[in-house]
Amino acid sequence: MPNVPSSQSTSPPPPSAPTPRDAPGADRTGRPAGPAAAVVDVEQAEAALVEHYPRLVRLAYLVLPPGLGRSRRVLTAHALAQRALPRGRARAAVVPDQRGTAQGRPGSPGYTYLRGQVLRAALEAGLPLRRRAWPKRAQLPPALPQVWGLRLFPRSGGADELALDQRLAALTGPARAAYVLRGLEHLPDDEVRRVLAAAGAADPDAALTEADGVGARYALLESPEFDPCSLQARPTDLVRRRQHLRAAAVAAVATLVCGALLAMPGDGWGPDGAAAPPYAKNPAAEAALDPARLTRVAPTAWKRSPRTDFTAWPARGELTGDTALLRRALAVWARPGPSVRVSATPGTPAGAPPGPAQLLFAGEVDAARVVLLHDGLRAVRYAEPKEGTGGAALDLARTDGATAADAGAVVLGRSDGNVRYLTAPWVRAAAVRDLLAPSAAATGLERGADGVTAPFASPALARDCRTWNALQLRDRDGTTRLATDLGELVPARLTAGRPHAPRAATAADWTRTACSLAAARSHGVRAVHAWPYAAQPLPDGSGQARWVCTRAETWRGAGSRVLAQVVTPGAAAGAVAAKAEGVPACGEREPRVLAGVLWKARTGAWYVLAAGSEDVTSVRVSGRDPVPGSAAVLPAERGERLHLTGRLADGTQLTSLH
Template sequence: MRTAARKRYTDLLRLAYLALDDGTSPSTADGWAVLGRARGAVRRARGASYGAVRRGLVGVLATEPPARPRVTRPRLFVEPAVTPPGPARAALRELSPHERLAFVLCRVEGLTPPEAAAELGDRLLVTAGDVDRALAAVDRASGLGAEAQRAELLAFDPALVRLRPPPRAWPVAVVLAALLAAGALTARGLSGTGRTDDPVLVGPGRWRATGTPTMDDWPARGGLTGDRALLRRAAAAWRADRRAPPLGRAAVLFADRVDGASVVVLRDSPGLGDPPSVAQYFERPLTRGVESVRRLGSPAGQLIMVGTTWRYLVPPWLSDPRVALPSERTPGWRPIGVRNGLTNPVPWRWFTPRCQNYVAVRMVHRPGAGGWPRRLTQLVSHNPGSTAPRVWFRDAGPDDEGFQWAAVRAATCAAAASLTESGDLRIGRLWRGSLPDGGGRATLMTVDVASPWGAPGAAVLIGDDGRALSGRGGTNGDYASPAATTAGAVWWPSRRRWHLVAAAGPSVTRLKTIGDVGGHEGNPLLVPGPPVRGAAPATEPLPVVQVVAYEADGDRTVISPS
């Protein structure tokens, strides 16, 4: 560390301390545990200037797992001069580790949200909007403005120590007993319950305080959540996993006996809206260890399969789960029992390869404060390592039951989406009508995937029974695009010829074709193409054509049907 950085050691130490201090450490009251971790992070930072050292420190805090806490001997004469947190520090402790880091870079270091996102961008997938949301959360919780927050945090000096007051008021016997107990624990290398390496146990009522509960609000459930030794073994085994160790502190979702094994399901805390990972730890008579780690597609709560038990964990805000087979023409929703957050086994024979090994689950989403109950559909697999996409329907109404089930069948059985790595699905309907040449009724739908973020969506023409009538076509949107401006186009073969089918949302004033089929305008468009010549029309070369979507505000986008 260069001289310029040494002169600002207190600034670096303050940054690291505020980013690490979540208020839950058992040593937070005396300050030694957090201060030791902060000093270690600053020591590992490298750079030729203060800015470079700070970037190195950000890298250490954002990516390196916390060092295993040491058992510290009692300090008889000094203690950190840790004052009770003010409104800003108290609100800051409620954020995730990466959100705290982004907040401190802005409020204490004076960076703008885009600059803070850029400094974190080499290690984390962070946008300026994520940083803005962290700043706004502290603004609301603290009731202070930016300058008042900055003044409070800059006045905090984590390295300040003071003399420990003598225990005059304590009985001598109590003091001797405490010292003997501390010495015995130190000699044995043990500490009591509530160590800093313990996984977090979220309380049962936290999710009720928000209208949009996420994985961070999932309470610990199960009959073994009080077994500290088991939970520590599970967390330690995940930290030792070199392929996919946790980011931030681990939290317990479930701990109980399942089919003769002790099972602990954990999630990590990546922060800033990033989806967490879920690890499943099993202890059987002859084996123990982490058997699967999966990165979730979104931070929202979802069903999680427990091993290969055919059972699923259900967050408390999802109720009344019912299961249906996508291979069925009509949804025969079957209720499935839930006990202590874990469902009864789903029959293994329900998972068929032709529907990508997925079954559909419908639940009622009942959030806490400020939320409205709504129906939710999720696709679950027989594999704990596979994604479990939630299915959202754009502008869906209560009379859309037939279309929604047809869309689910198309996504699973007709491969309108590749579900293994798709994350959540957002499905929209652009057009429904009669096809030419006696093709019958059909629906042009769009399928957008949440993962990878920003991936272009696909348009598919389906029948009322969920059969895919076309290959995947192009759209002008993705998962987050507004439904009103979405447009899509596909090639559909009738018995005699190809047809270009295109449609768009209400904010698109017109569609226009350019290319080999000439200029056609309208919304929707059913444009005849070349004759179908072979027995396998999917292999035939098609005309080069593009569809231009004109929006009401003057914007234009270009779509390719294939």
């Protein structure tokens, strides 16, 4: 791991800024001359770097292009700050700091020089690569520092920090630099123009104008969300790391074989990328793997389509014409090689497409090239690094019978704890809503012209339940729906209300029970329904207990998961009273439910709390006399094992959920 200095020593930078190359008084090399210039040697710059390292790294992190991903931005920001030291003696213009006199800090030519170098390199990192020019050093991944086996990223902030990060991500590099120089360095606009011009920005005035649109939320720049010196560490794929080490020798041999096959005349399997070689010629299978035969739906076909599901999605993305990429995706789908990471939701059949599939998306997402396909039964995501085909991934998810409510979005990628979606063409607006904070306003989620959303924190990748972000989609007809990432390719739809008349859920429906959604991760869940089926007063007079039943329905029909939870006053989350799998309880076919729990009152006494749905006429607890009604409160002993039964109006006995 790199030696990352603590962010506690962050202090406002010394007053100075570089002079533009074309400023009056500059010599032919671009170094400022005359009384406004100061000579900076290595020792002086090193002292400034040690003193102001956290601020320099924060500046680089904020200006670097967001497309690098949070983990790579952290390492690149540290690399740019460490490369900023001069090799010999350099000149830097002393720009009066508007804060220096008031706070009693002297000017520092060393900091001025370092800030200019860091800013120039951060802007160069965002420049596009050119075919006929060598890439600049800042455009390449940093050789040092490097971290193996860990992903590093700053601590997550709140909704305000997320909104500011999304606004900054939409700016150009010079505009981000202008905003950061204003807010973090507190430079007036005239000095910002000089610093940007010295760093190589083509039009500082345009950058300042673009930065005006973000709004003066400068205090948020000091948030831990943007502090690359105070980091969280998460492991990479621990299970596959050993497999990759064992496969290194095999991969080297495979590379030699692939090279030999590519050099040989004939029909080698090199163009198929990470796919395994075909076993035999099969005309029908080859037709399904021909990129030219992929179904491409017109952009407006969904408006006239009798079905509003994945079959009405148009082909989107800037790489839909990349035949080589599409061929690799289809070949890996049919024959995933040993180096391909394959995942499938439970109940999803594996194997090649039965015929030509439908193309949904092909484009670059973060640091990967992604292809989304659909064959009427499954949604398939193929991803490969931008360079080469090593480390390719194939994800399959069952989507048969999807409706417009189920087909609102598909996961394009996850990285650094964030998720990014491709939304349906009928989605008008997208937002992020925290289910644990229903009174907070939803945070608008920016989307590109092709329907790709900005990234946001995913609950499927979180290790705690301090927040639970849901994707809020508003269709063109005004319908608003909530869905959440449960680690699947298709997010799970959230509903509420009585089982026989479900409706789209709101954040208030899930405030106390959202954390229980973690139990449904990676089970092929299609929708999760919340139903508050009973309420009863507590025996100590502290309020009412509310009983909620949640049912997670899967795409395959079988394997549904049911939880009965009791929510008491003052509790941050509901307590699980009972759970079952593969039962019809709490569903449309069998809405009846009964559950109970041992509860300790404020007085220290223990009670049995039991409640059933409204059609329960009496409840019996562990051999005691039946209690009329659908709820019961009885004294109990600590650790007592409960046996609950209920009686319906027609005399039928109902057992408790278990």
